[in-house]
Amino acid sequence: MAGILLLAAGSGNRFIAAGGTGNKLNAVMAKTAENSVTIFDTTLAQALASGMPVHVITRPDNVPVQASCARAKVPVTLAETGGTGESIAAGVRDTPGWNGWLIHLADMPFVTPEIFIAVAGTLRHASVARPYWQNEPGHPVGFASPLREKLLQLRGDQGARELLHDHEMLRVDFNNPAVIRDIDLPSQLSARVLNGNLYATS
Template identity: 55%
Template sequence: MTTGILIAAAGCGKRFIQAGSLGNKLNAEFVDAAGQRRSVFAHTLHQALASGLPIRVVTRPDNLPVWQLCTAYRVPVTLLDSNGLGDSIAAGVAATPQWQGWLIHLADMPFVTPDIFLQVAAALKDHAIVRPCFGQQPGHPVGFSALLRKKLCGLRGDNGARVLLRDEEVHLLPFDQLSVVQDIDLPSQLPVSE
């Protein structure tokens, strides 16, 4: 069973810009624990690449840094002037008909480790939907099996896959890592190097 990581990177990051930052949050840089200075998206992409799973990125045509980085790493890209996460998921799933499972991951979640991707992918062999959680908080990436391909391709708007998570049985996979729920929506959430 081929399960891949679908990185949703087609958002505009309006809250990030409204909070006073210039440009798309995915291109904002920070230094990670290993001392690497990269963009939010580059951190996310490197974590996904380290898992060894296939990857597909859905991003906006005007976000040149994201799709240029994908080109440099030979990661397939779907360019989409997205109306919301639902549209991004549908486009990415439609572009990967050879996969039997999708780990839907948000590009603004750069702290999810390769091991988390692999554990969610492994659990997807026994469940139609797998969602990591930290305490009582649901997180990402959310895994979906091929049983839900048609429904994933029919998603629209900004609610992502919420309707599927509400209407289908979801296997929660507990983690003791905050990273499964930690995203970057505001400039103040970017890690500060000491």
């Protein structure tokens, strides 16, 4: 079974430099009648709605992310470094029962459950699968089990880019720009959640 590795160990320096406060993943992007919904909460909910197993990699000091995972009963790996390569390797190490990994960024809350499912399905036919929107590559990026050992060796901020170049990749085209949309700046917090559904307003 393939699962979703949700990378939530970044420091969000651009967000802070642009006037944001604290880790951007904990910024409120929407409010419901019951509570406030953070960027991370929204991304996690989208991933869980796919029905696939989810595993989160985050920083030891990001207590709100860990609390959200505890409420959702989602396992967590704590990463001392925010390097993408180390985060992926740690997540793969801690999910030995999976036969594929969808690497997704926790600051991309607009990716729908259907996108996760489609990319995972493509892994039945290729070692690597990546979504595209109008020729722009996006996330989540899928890796099949034959690449497990190479994923475990990843280091640094380049993540799995070398694997994308070295192995045959199947491209999955979408009409939805969600696969390339992230939130880096406070000004991008312009979405709301109504009745459990995410609606982008920009």
